[in-house]
Amino acid sequence: MNLKQLAHMLALSQTTVSRALNGYPEVNEETRRRVMDAAKRHGYRPNPSARRLATGKSGMIGYVLPTGAAVDIDPHFVEFLSGLGDYARAHELDLVLSPADADDQETTYRRIVANRQVDAVYISSPRPVDRRVALVNTLGIPFIVHGRSEGSGFDYPYLDIDNEGAFHEAARLLVQLGHRRLALINGDDRETFAIHRERGMRRALAASGLTLDDRHVSSVVMTEENGYRAARRLLEQDDAPTAIACSSLIMALGVVRAARDLGLSIPGDISLIAHDDVFPWLKPENFSVPLSTTRSSIRLAGARVAERLAARISGLEEGARGEVWPVDLVVRGSVAGAPG
Amino acid sequence: MNLKQLAHMLALSQTTVSRALNGYPEVNEETRRRVMDAAKRHGYRPNPSARRLATGKSGMIGYVLPTGAAVDIDPHFVEFLSGLGDYARAHELDLVLSPADADDQETTYRRIVANRQVDAVYISSPRPVDRRVALVNTLGIPFIVHGRSEGSGFDYPYLDIDNEGAFHEAARLLVQLGHRRLALINGDDRETFAIHRERGMRRALAASGLTLDDRHVSSVVMTEENGYRAARRLLEQDDAPTAIACSSLIMALGVVRAARDLGLSIPGDISLIAHDDVFPWLKPENFSVPLSTTRSSIRLAGARVAERLAARISGLEEGARGEVWPVDLVVRGSVAGAPG
DNA sequence: AGAGTCTTCCAAAGCGCTTTGGCTTTCCCG
DNA sequence: CGGGAAAGCCAAAGCGCTTTGGAAGACTCT
Numbered sequence: 201m202n203l204k205q206l207a208h209m210l211a212l213s214q215t216t217v218s219r220a221l222n223g224y225p226e227v228n229e230e231t232r233r234r235v236m237d238a239a240k241r242h243g244y245r246p247n248p249s250a251r252r253l254a255t256g257k258s259g260m261i262g263y264v265l266p267t268g269a270a271v272d273i274d275p276h277f278v279e280f281l282s283g284l285g286d287y288a289r290a291h292e293l294d295l296v297l298s299p300a301d302a303d304d305q306e307t308t309y310r311r312i313v314a315n316r317q318v319d320a321v322y323i324s325s326p327r328p329v330d331r332r333v334a335l336v337n338t339l340g341i342p343f344i345v346h347g348r349s350e351g352s353g354f355d356y357p358y359l360d361i362d363n364e365g366a367f368h369e370a371a372r373l374l375v376q377l378g379h380r381r382l383a384l385i386n387g388d389d390r391e392t393f394a395i396h397r398e399r400g401m402r403r404a405l406a407a408s409g410l411t412l413d414d415r416h417v418s419s420v421v422m423t424e425e426n427g428y429r430a431a432r433r434l435l436e437q438d439d440a441p442t443a444i445a446c447s448s449l450i451m452a453l454g455v456v457r458a459a460r461d462l463g464l465s466i467p468g469d470i471s472l473i474a475h476d477d478v479f480p481w482l483k484p485e486n487f488s489v490p491l492s493t494t495r496s497s498i499r500l501a502g503a504r505v506a507e508r509l510a511a512r513i514s515g516l517e518e519g520a521r522g523e524v525w526p527v528d529l530v531v532r533g534s535v536a537g538a539p540g
Numbered sequence: 541m542n543l544k545q546l547a548h549m550l551a552l553s554q555t556t557v558s559r560a561l562n563g564y565p566e567v568n569e570e571t572r573r574r575v576m577d578a579a580k581r582h583g584y585r586p587n588p589s590a591r592r593l594a595t596g597k598s599g600m601i602g603y604v605l606p607t608g609a610a611v612d613i614d615p616h617f618v619e620f621l622s623g624l625g626d627y628a629r630a631h632e633l634d635l636v637l638s639p640a641d642a643d644d645q646e647t648t649y650r651r652i653v654a655n656r657q658v659d660a661v662y663i664s665s666p667r668p669v670d671r672r673v674a675l676v677n678t679l680g681i682p683f684i685v686h687g688r689s690e691g692s693g694f695d696y697p698y699l700d701i702d703n704e705g706a707f708h709e710a711a712r713l714l715v716q717l718g719h720r721r722l723a724l725i726n727g728d729d730r731e732t733f734a735i736h737r738e739r740g741m742r743r744a745l746a747a748s749g750l751t752l753d754d755r756h757v758s759s760v761v762m763t764e765e766n767g768y769r770a771a772r773r774l775l776e777q778d779d780a781p782t783a784i785a786c787s788s789l790i791m792a793l794g795v796v797r798a799a800r801d802l803g804l805s806i807p808g809d810i811s812l813i814a815h816d817d818v819f820p821w822l823k824p825e826n827f828s829v830p831l832s833t834t835r836s837s838i839r840l841a842g843a844r845v846a847e848r849l850a851a852r853i854s855g856l857e858e859g860a861r862g863e864v865w866p867v868d869l870v871v872r873g874s875v876a877g878a879p880g
Numbered sequence: 881a882g883a884g885t886c887t888t889c890c891a892a893a894g895c896g897c898t899t900t901g902g903c904t905t906t907c908c909c910g
Numbered sequence: 911c912g913g914g915a916a917a918g919c920c921a922a923a924g925c926g927c928t929t930t931g932g933a934a935g936a937c938t939c940t
Contacts, residue, residue: 202926213890218928228888248655249593250926253895256589260636267625272820278618285607285639294657296600297635299625315588317634423821450821453793457828480612481763481790488797542896553920558898568918590896593925 201244210238221246252316260294261509262318264309264332266302274422275450276477276498280324280346283502291510306335313339319513322346322505327390342512346505348392348522355520357512359505363393366494366527367400367445370473373529374443375408378538379471382412383441385430385451389419397447397475416441420451427454435462435470442538443471449482452491467536476530490532496525541584550578561586592656600634601849602658604649604672606642614762615790616817616838620664620686623842631850646675653679659853662686662845667730682852684845688732688862695860697852699845703733706834706867707740707785710813713869714783715748718878719811722752723781725770725791729759737787737815756781760791767794775802775810782878783811789822792831807876816870830872836865 207214212235220227220235227235238244252258265273281295288295296318300308309332312318320342323332330349333356337343345358367384374382384401387394402412415437418430427446431454434441446452452474459466466472466489476484476493484491504523511517547554552575560567560575567575578584592598605613621635628635636658640648649672652658660682663672670689677683677696685698707724714722724741727734742752755777758770767786771794774781786792792814799806806812806829816824816833824831844863851857 203928204926214927215891215929216889219889222928226888231888245651245654247593247926248657249589249596249598250895251928253587253589253593253897254926254928256895258589265621265625267622267629269626271622273618273622273625275615275618275819275821278613278615281605281637282607282611282613285605285613285637286609289607289639289641293639295637295639297621297625297637299629299633299635301629311585314585317588423823425823425826428826453822454826457826460828479615481615482793483763483765486765486768486794486797488800543898544896554897555899555921556919559919562898566918571918587896590925591898593927594896594898596925 201242202247203244206235206239206242206244209242210235256316257319257513258317259292260296260318261288261506261513262296262298262312262321263324264305264312264321265297265299266305267299268302271302272421274325275479277324279477279479279498280502280505283497283499283504284506285502286499287503287506287510291506293506293510305332309335309339313341320344320509322509325391325393328352328392328395330392342509344505344508344512346501348396350392350395355522357508357517357519357521359501359508359523359525360393361496361501361525362527363396364400364403366475366496366529367397368404369400369527369529370445370492370494371401371404372407373531374445374471374473374535375404375410377443377471377535379441379443380410380538381416381439381441381443382410383416383434383444384412384418385427385434385444385446385455386417386419387422387447394419394447397445401445413439415439422448422451424450424454424457427451428458429454431455431458432462435459435464441470443535444473446472446474449474449476449479449484449491449493452484452487453482456487456489467534469539471535471538473535484530485532487534489534492532492535493530495528495530501525541582542587543584546575546578546582546584549582550575596656597659597853598657599632600636600658601628601846601853602636602638602652602661603664604645604652604661605637605639606645607639608642611642612761614665615819617664619817619819619838620842620845623837623839623844624846625842626839627843627846627850631846633846633850645672649675649679653681660684660849662849665731665733668692668732668735670732682849684848684852686841686845688736690732690735695862697848697857697859697861699841699848699863699865700733701836701841701865702867703736704740704743706815706836706869707737708744709740709867709869710785710832710834711741711744712747713871714785714811714813714875715744715750717783717811717875719781719783720750720878721756721779721781721783722750723756723774723784724752724758725767725774725784725786725795726757726759727762727787734759734787737785741785753779755779762788762791764790764794764797767791768798769794771795771798772802775799775804781810783875784813786812786814789814789816789819789824789831789833792824792827793822796827796829806874809879811875811878813875815867824870825872827874829874832872832875833870835868835870841865 207217220232324346326349328350333349420426473492476495477498547557560572664686666689668690760766813832816835817838
């Protein structure tokens with residue numbers, strides 16, 4: 201059943217039927233009702249390919265997926281996706297993932313924009329002066345950045361959590377508990393979130409006249425193994441830290457294992473706080489010692505990004521609106537006063 | 541730059557240019573070269589929307605993503621996706637994720653097929669007599685099932701690993717080591733993979749005149765917490781098992797924690813084997829006691845599914861070809877002879 | 881009553897590609 | 911040398927929608 205048939209059946213022109221269906225004002229309400237009715241009864245659904253060719257709109261949102269033998273997709277992605285899906289489902293939006301060589305995403309962005317494959321895109325894991333952000337900005341496709349880029353010299357729409365504030369609070373708590381030597385096991389410090397977290401910690405320490413020793417900072421891909429290695433390295437130093445802030449639960453698993461291997465107790469010998477993106481399959485309260493966390497649901501962020509993307513597509517949202525979500529500090533058993 | 545302009549520029553008809561570009565035989569090789577050349581020089585790329593409307597082919601593969609507030613996307617998905625992306629990138633295939641109400645995926649399948657949004661789909665986590673498989677089969681869109689459905693009374697193309705064989709081998713090893721009371725902490729037993737794993741274990745036990753006590757089988761969503769709970773329940777029974785097979789690394793984390801909480805040593809008191817889908821961020825060799833596993837890379841499976849999907853789209857693969865991959869049994873420190 | 885303004889609808893021109901059906905031209909062979 | 915086949919090209923008809931540029935009729939106002 202296509203438009204032509206439906207129009208014929210109603211003894212109307214395709215124009216009128218199309219307009220009735222799409223809510224244009226220049227059609228009699230009575231006629232509109234008839235059309236809507238017939239459309240529903242016959243299960244008419246406009247052909248998206250045709251609509252797309254005519255309008256240039258696809259009804260999909262895009263994401264350029266960096267891939268490659270050496271590239272691992274972050275498990276956070278799947279939770280973000282859950283949230284995105286929650287919203288998208290309710291609005292019949294599809295998501296298209298365009299795999300791209302991690303080292304050359306530009307080609308892919310250009311392709312999906314030139315081809316009008318998607319109406320909007322989102323960008324995740326941005327870095328300062330991120331080329332992708334500058335690119336989609338000039339390309340003129342609606343977009344939202346999940347996270348922040350910095351120092352590019354222009355504004356853009358984003359959704360981020362207050363990473364700096366979160367780690368500031370975490371560090372402040374640790375300092376209040378008497379810790380003087382703090383450590384940070386961070387994610388890839390080329391990404392903004394990691395920079396913000398480090399900045400937050402340093403600021404909290406500075407407020408008490410303390411500093412974050414460079415030897416007490418690790419920046420690694422967030423795997424269990426890297427968490428373990430970083431923790432061992434830290435804890436085997438002569439001036440070992442008494443408290444560790446860690447950028448992910450998965451790394452925290454490694455930290456806990458390292459402490460156990462070294463015969464150190466949490467929180468007796470070292471306090472531990474990690475950032476929790478809220479995975480359903482790994483919960484901080486279930487760590488052998490319940491883990492204190494800075495918590496922010498990445499799933500909710502996914503839903504919100506989808507919502508704002510939809511708003512941008514339909515013109516409801518404009519401009520470079522930035523949105524920063526506060527982060528909860530949840531104190532559990534893994535932090536205690538500094539030893540000694 | 542569109543076809544019309546390019547044709548005009550070459551003083552050829554659109555027909556000829558189109559055919560030259562698409563490799564049709566009825567065009568002079570010399571002409572073809574000229575066309576190809578001009579196309580490349582001017583960076584001509586056929587508009588996919590137009591091509592799509594004309595041919596009905598979209599150049600994308602689809603996946604219906606079950607979503608909902610209570611639905612968690614499995615973290616395995618992201619690894620599968622990595623593999624799929626690896627292949628898809630090299631072939632400029634995009635993946636479209638269509639979020640659907642987990643309880644009504646049929647509507648979405650019908651929509652994406654009716655709309656010709658994708659050229660092929662894959663189905664994951666199938667159950668016996670899976671309605672989705674029957675549906676896409678009758679809908680007539682090329683597809684591949686990742687996993688197996690059973691008892692539907694028709695054949696279909698799939699890629700699966702030998703779950704039954706894997707758990708058969710795992711159980712056999714444990715029995716050889718003197719274990720008599722084995723337990724299974726399985727995934728959702730409405731899914732085929734879980735059924736196969738249980739079957740494999742039972743078969744191995746039966747071969748030695750043993751059985752798998754129903755009280756020694758758990759079927760749960762594969763989270764750390766569920767692994768912990770299941771393990772505690774098992775290990776606190778009077779006839780507690782001396783060996784556990786576990787369907788995922790994440791659950792195994794919970795099992796290890798439970799053992800520790802109960803003061804049981806691995807492998808001194810209980811042996812543990814888990815299935816490993818090969819995550820980059822959580823490795824069995826890094827468990828406090830290196831974990832024995834049945835191993836199969838889900839990432840490679842993703843790449844293979846993409847490859848076969850592409851082959852089906854282009855007509856290179858036909859029929860109901862099933863493909864079953866063997867699974868490695870990797871023995872590490874977490875298994876030992878039965879205590880006593 | 882005539883002019884102007886809405887309201888409501890329509891025919892037809894795109895959107896940019898593929899593909900059908902045919903038309904020349906060349907080539908081969910009896 | 912004439913007829914048939916093959917090669918190489920083209921015009922035009924889709925694909926199914928949106929949107930432009932009217933047009934007809936109803937209504938208002940002077």
